[in-house]
Amino acid sequence: MNFLNLEIYLDYIKDNGYRCTPQRSSILSYFIGQKNRFVTAKSVTDHLQNKMGNVSSDTVYRNLHLFKDIGIIDLTFQDGESLFHLKNEINTHEYKFICTECGNTTDLNLCPMEKMDTALNDYLIYDHKFEVYGVCPSCL
Incomplete structure (x- = not known):
């Protein structure tokens, strides 16, 4: 199921006790407009400043990390930079191929944890993430 509906995300924020x-x-609207791409906090800040005027990068970072903590946004790192992505489904694990050229993502329909559970029998696993990096056909 592909949410990408602003009201669903806003309701989820309210349901978690946040205003x-x-x-x-505006941050969520920006992500929805990015159509499944990872973006930098700077690009989010630039968008908000263009749209709303004086918005600090601290405000953007605080909100991005809040969204990550409640399961709306994924965070990854590439070349030492934090990249953020709006989840298609709230509070679920998503597995992605990420193009290192254009930032577009493709969902992967598999869960590597099915194999890892037996390999890590004696470990307590509280979260996981699976990302594959490369160049998409459009950028080749």
Whole structure:
């Protein structure tokens, strides 16, 4: 199921005890417009500053990390930079191929944890992530 509907995300924020501020709404709208791409916090900040005026990067980072903590956004790192991605489904694990050229992502329909559970029998696993990096056909 592909949510990418602003109201669903805003309702989820409220359900988790947080207010739906104009900044939060604008950040989520920006991600929805990015159509399944990873983006930098700087690009989010630039968008908010263009749209709303004086918005600090601290405000953006605080909200991005709040969204990550409640399961709306994924965070990854590439070349020492934090990249953020709006999840298609709230509070689920997503597995992605990420193009290192254009930033577009493709969902992978598999869960590597099915194999890892037996390999890590004596470990307590509390979360996981699976990402594959390369160049997509459009960028080749």
